[in-house]
Amino acid sequence: MKKIAFALLAVLGLAALVWHLNLRDEADLSAPAPVVAATPELLARGAYLARVGNCAACHTTRGGTPYAGGRGIDTPFGTVYSSNLTPDAQTGIGSWSPAEFWRALHNGRSKDGRLLYPAFPYTSYTAVTRADSDALYAYLRSLPATAQAATPHALRWPFSTQPALAVWRALYFQPGVLQPEPQQSAEWNRGAYLVRGLGHCGACHTARNALGASDDQLDLAGGLIPMQNWYAPALTSPHEAGVAGWPRNDVVRLLQTGVAPGATVLGPMAEVVRQSTQHWSPADLAAATTYLQALPQSDAKVPARDLPPTPARVAERGAQLYDKHCVQCHGAQGQGVAGAYPALAGNRAVTMANTANLVQTVLNGGYAPATAGNPRPFGMPPYVLVLNDADIAAVLTHIRSAWGNQAGAVTELDVNRLRAN
Known part of the structure; x- marks a missing residue:
């Protein structure tokens, strides 16, 4: 009986705690x-x-x-x-x-x-x-x-x-209005309010646990968007989407138009730019830029990579596919065409550890948003019906290891998982 009584008290105590916590700041x-x-x-x-x-x-x-x-x-x-x-x-x-x-x-x-x-x-x-x-x-x-x-x-x-x-x-969940940080500027605080509040950037750019909750310890450190299988890159890493070292105007331009020197938004972020950030006021774009550029950046130096060699047949196949399908737009040296087709050499979107966005782009095409500042964006056609899993894995492996890029191989399984979804 004592065990039953203790168990009942524990259940009632938990229920009371849950009830109390759900009425916080009501x-x-x-x-x-x-x-x-x-x-x-x-x-x-x-x-x-x-x-x-x-x-x-x-x-x-x-x-x-x-x-x-x-x-x-x-x-x-x-x-x-x-x-x-x-x-x-x-x-x-x-x-x-x-x-x-x-x-x-x-x-x-x-x-x-x-x-x-x-x-x-x-x-x-x-x-x-x-x-x-x-x-x-x-x-x-x-x-x-x-x-x-x-x-x-x-x-x-x-x-x-x-x-x-x-x-x-x-x-x-902890309810509460964001309090200004007095040691920061008014512009930084406005940017924090936009990014962390109504802009809800962390909904995509922060990893989620098995119960769908964002991990506050990895705030804006990147995460796979559930069910969409696009990776929202880390805003806290210079190797992903961190902008601490960018010219301010380029950050504003990317949020306002969807394109900037060395960067183009695709996938779910293209929708965000088209429907939201291109309409932000210049002051709010500047404030968001101030906040994003002040985020602590991890891995300040590119880590040394000790990658296994790509099998010769995969390397050869990837180079052939690149010459057949990619070279006309992205160039023989991956240099791209300024203002039209992004360079692949030295492109951090190419060399990120998470390859989901690369696979998604080749499978389903890559389309920047049409915005007032870039009304006729260039796009990339889908290859979902043209290339099989082995082909996509080979060409992406080639791109990630050519022209000075140093990134790991893409496998057929990586492609198949995203094609199946």
Whole structure:
């Protein structure tokens, strides 16, 4: 009986702890709601903040009404469907108060108190200020109301349950507005707010554990984007996507146009630039640049590499395939064409340890975003129907070891895993 009693007390204690931790910093909905006057200035600010957060990307289906929700977001635990953010009273946020909207951003709770799944990145949005939340709320409430009922999530048990989500939140979620760091400049603090908060860069650029939580110890140190199989490179490494040593104008240009000397954004980041960062104000682009360039950089020196030799048949096959399919654009020495086709020699996107993006680009093509600053970008066609796994592995192995590049081989298995997905 004593063992049963202790076990029951332990369960009750854990339940109480989880309950307490899930009510941390909870918004007070009983207080009188402040009036949010939808002035033209506030609506313009809210529209801008929605761009910064790239809200439409998840809350709009392809060809659907903007912000009406229904887009499926695949996760390792099933599919989560985005909600309707238009002011429809029954299916959208038409009956929500500013405080309830703020609570969703800040604490990850819906109007009825239900816990939200972190596919909605409230783990980042908790840093958003109440003033910015109110501006977003006012803007969304100004949109045409669209009646579109929520699509039920398709998550596996137990991930589909509120108790499981409560435990996850108790382990991995700490609500709290980002506090300015007084030893840093105002521009740095603004950049931190954008990158870590509404911009939610860590949602992709930070590794996740088996339960889908970001590893704070590896903040912005790179991670494979779940279910998309693109690698968001480390913003803390000069060998991946760190920009500490770049000219400031080049960082701004990359975020604004998708291209910069020696760099082109592809894959999911191309969508971010097209729909979000190209619309950021010059001041916010400068602030984000200041913050990104101040990130501590790991591995300041390129480590010595002791790589096994590439088998002769693979090396020969890779060189032949390069001459047949790649040389016209990227050059005999991997030098590329300035302003059109990126150089492959000395390109850190080529020599990164993680080869997922290289394989994805060859399989499915590489397309920079069309932006105001680069309206007609050059692209690379897909080779998924042209080259088999062995061919892609061979040509990428050649590229990673030619013209002074020193990176490991790509295997057929590496290619097959991404082709199969």
